Amino acid sequence: MHLVEAKGILSNTNGINIYRGCTHGCIYCDSRSLCYNMTHAFEDIEVKINAPKLLEKKLAAKRKKCMIGTGSMCDPYLPAEKELKLTRSCLEIIEKYGFGAAVLTKSDLILRDTDILASINEQTKAVVQMTMTTFDEALCRIVEPNVCTTQRRFEVLMEMKKRGIPTVVWLSPFLPYINDNEENLRGLLNYCAEADVKGIVCFGIGMTLRDGNREYYYAALDRHFSGLSEVYRREYGNSYEIVSRNNDRLMRMLNDFCDKRDIICDVQKCFGYLNEMPEKYEQLSFF
Numbered sequence: 001m002h003l004v005e006a007k008g009i010l011s012n013t014n015g016i017n018i019y020r021g022c023t024h025g026c027i028y029c030d031s032r033s034l035c036y037n038m039t040h041a042f043e044d045i046e047v048k049i050n051a052p053k054l055l056e057k058k059l060a061a062k063r064k065k066c067m068i069g070t071g072s073m074c075d076p077y078l079p080a081e082k083e084l085k086l087t088r089s090c091l092e093i094i095e096k097y098g099f100g101a102a103v104l105t106k107s108d109l110i111l112r113d114t115d116i117l118a119s120i121n122e123q124t125k126a127v128v129q130m131t132m133t134t135f136d137e138a139l140c141r142i143v144e145p146n147v148c149t150t151q152r153r154f155e156v157l158m159e160m161k162k163r164g165i166p167t168v169v170w171l172s173p174f175l176p177y178i179n180d181n182e183e184n185l186r187g188l189l190n191y192c193a194e195a196d197v198k199g200i201v202c203f204g205i206g207m208t209l210r211d212g213n214r215e216y217y218y219a220a221l222d223r224h225f226s227g228l229s230e231v232y233r234r235e236y237g238n239s240y241e242i243v244s245r246n247n248d249r250l251m252r253m254l255n256d257f258c259d260k261r262d263i264i265c266d267v268q269k270c271f272g273y274l275n276e277m278p279e280k281y282e283q284l285s286f287f
Contacts, residue, residue, distance in 0.1 A: 001045045001080055009054035014275075015069040016055060018086045020046035022074050024106060025146040027220035028173050031073055034212035045080055052089040059097040067125065067275050068094050071104030075147075081109060091116045095123065102274045104129040104170065108148045108156050118163045125278055127198070128160045131170040134179045135187030142224050143175070150188070157195035168199040168270060171254070173207035176235075177228060180205050180244035182253065189257050199264035199273055205250045206243040209236070 009016050021042050022031060032042050040046060048054075059068075068090075070076045076087040087103075091113055094101050101120050103110065110117075110128065120126040130153050134140040140149045160167050169192050174180040185205075192200060209217060221229040236242050244250070258265035264273060 001047060002040070003047045003049040005050050006048040006054060009048060009051050010058045010068075013069075014066050015072055016051065016090060017070065017073045018048050018051045018076055018090065019074045019078050019080065020048075023078060023146055024075060024144060026106075026144045027224075028143070028175060028207055028213070028217055030208055030210065030213050032213040032216050033210040035210060036073075036212075045078060047080060047084065047086070049084075049086070051086050052093055055090050056093045056097075059093060059099060062097075062099075065099055065124065065277055067100040067102050067127075067277055069102040069104070069274065071129065075105050075107060076103060077105045077107035077109040079109075082112075088113050088116065091120065095120045098124060100125040100127075100277050102127045102129065104131065106131045106144065106147045106153065108152050111156060111159060114159060114163055114165070117160075117165055121163075121165050125166075125276075127166050127168055127274055128156075129168045129170060129201075129274070130157055131172065132188050132191065133171070133173060133175075135184045135191075136179075139179065143179070150191070154191045154195065157191070157197065161195050166198045167195060168201060168264075168274065169195075169197050171200055171202040174205045174244055174250075175207055176242060176244045177231065178225065180246050180250070182246075182250065185250050185253060189254065192263065193257075193261055197263060199270040200254070200258060201267055201270045202251075202254060202265065203267060204243060205247040206241065208240055209238075209242055210240060214238070 021044060022029065023043050081087050091101060095116060117126045117128065132150050132153055134143050134150055137149050137151055157167050171188055218229040255265055264270050
């Protein structure tokens with residue numbers, strides 16, 4: 001871990017990334033891709049130590065209220081957050097200035113901040129997003145070795161439900177020949193139904209591979225799934241989009257499931273929900 005004084009924190013789409021890099025160890029992580037031009041080792045977390053100060057300056061000057069998102073690139077609840085509390089400080093600033101928050105994570109550390117998330121949700125809107133990929137707990141420990149398993153993430157969703165905080169689940173990625181099967185999808189969907197999630201983000205049954213993360217992923221396959229990397233090379237070559245042979249069947253299953261339970265599953269509609277501030281707060285900020 002190393003600390004930096006960042007020059008900026010809020011993107012043009014109102015997103016923040018407090019940390020850069022990750023220690024979760026997920027074998028498929030796209031953030032390892034060379035195209036992101038990371039200048040340090042991926043596990044050597046870059047910490048934007050002045051993130052709260054920068055965010056407060058931005059939000060204090062921002063006239064129109066909006067949703068502030070975090071977690072799109074790197075998880076805001078890495079182990080370092082337990083001591084640094086930078087994500088919590090940013091949430092407190094979001095609450096202070098009357099903005100909304102949309103937080104994406106794989107970590108149960110978010111439970112520490114349920115009080116501030118509930119407070120934001122009472123005033124404006126807070127949405128907790130949880131990534132879930134693998135229903136089987138033993139397999140989850142292989143695919144996502146250094147973060148809480150899916151069962152624990154489901155417990156996080158249930159706690160948010162108890163607190164009245166809406167949730168969205170990201171079902172992504174599905175790794176061909178590993179977790180791209182009906183049993184896995186059905187288990188994850190049952191979790192979503194029990195937790196009364198508002199939406200499910202799924203880009204299809206498959207994954208992406210780019211230079212940087214492809215090599216890391218294939219090395220992990222060689223360690224844990226003997227011979228599978230050769231199957232990938234034969235079937236997909238250097239393709240960016242890796243689509244499972246089960247895509248059409250499993251996506252029909254997902255869409256039917258969501259339609260019956262009134263769960264948003266259109267990706268653009270999910271993003272619309274995540275970015276939408278309640279109308280009454282937009283009107284108040286206007287006046």
